Amino acid sequence: MLELQQLAKDWEARVLLRDVNLRVDSGETVAILGPSGSGKSTLLKMVAGLESLDGGRVLFDAQDITALAPERRRFALMFQDFALFPHLDVQDNVAFGLVEQGLRKAAARAQACDMLARFGLQTFARAPVTQLSGGEQQRVALARALITQPRVLLLDEPFSALDAELRLQLQTEFRQRIAEFNMATLLVTHDEAEARAMAQRGYRVLDGTLQLLW
Ligand SMILES: Nc1ncnc2c1ncn2[C@@H]1O[C@H](COP(=O)(O)OP(=O)(O)OP(=O)(O)O)[C@@H](O)[C@H]1O
Ligand SMILES: [Mg+2]
Numbered sequence: 001m002l003e004l005q006q007l008a009k010d011w012e013a014r015v016l017l018r019d020v021n022l023r024v025d026s027g028e029t030v031a032i033l034g035p036s037g038s039g040k041s042t043l044l045k046m047v048a049g050l051e052s053l054d055g056g057r058v059l060f061d062a063q064d065i066t067a068l069a070p071e072r073r074r075f076a077l078m079f080q081d082f083a084l085f086p087h088l089d090v091q092d093n094v095a096f097g098l099v100e101q102g103l104r105k106a107a108a109r110a111q112a113c114d115m116l117a118r119f120g121l122q123t124f125a126r127a128p129v130t131q132l133s134g135g136e137q138q139r140v141a142l143a144r145a146l147i148t149q150p151r152v153l154l155l156d157e158p159f160s161a162l163d164a165e166l167r168l169q170l171q172t173e174f175r176q177r178i179a180e181f182n183m184a185t186l187l188v189t190h191d192e193a194e195a196r197a198m199a200q201r202g203y204r205v206l207d208g209t210l211q212l213l214w
Pocket of ligand 1 (some may be wrong): 009
């Protein structure tokens, strides 16, 4: 279980976030809504360890991981603009996390190909990522995020660059993967319908703190 206790963040002498308390079970998705500039992306980065805290703690399975480096948390963060590596093909994008963990390239590629097959993307394995559509790139980005078997998935507006029909399709696909991989998932989105379709609970960032919506 992911647990946020009393998280706080100041920005330029003003309080951005305060008293942020949240528990997310493995396999559960919690949505975070709120106006632009309210601190949603900052909150995800704090959970990932990419942004410092001005107060509070991050725990996983009751262990305090606040001081743990991002790469040692086994958390995956996915942004709206996919952030795939344009100089690598699809297979090597997906294999990247495993190579970083020290796996040999051939073994990492084999696992990447298995993951791509599981996602129905095997025909793209050798394609440059720049040749893929937006939806295909988002699927590859998810495959890449999941290959290291993260305990926590942090999604920041993952579908906002896609058209309405594709959004619905990917919401369903992502929901299935989250259940299958049993991750505690935090979903930041502007779209309340999307949040309700994907998340068991939803909060709004209001005056720097989380207000329960459902
Ligand atoms: N490194 C930083 N740490 C904390 N806050 C920052 C940092 N850089 C910028 N900010 C400010 O913090 C506020 C919150 O930004 P953040 O990106 O978290 O908002 P957001 O809720 O994700 O907005 P959006 O919906 O537009 O993505 C903004 O006013 C931003 O200018
Ligand atoms: Mg944001």
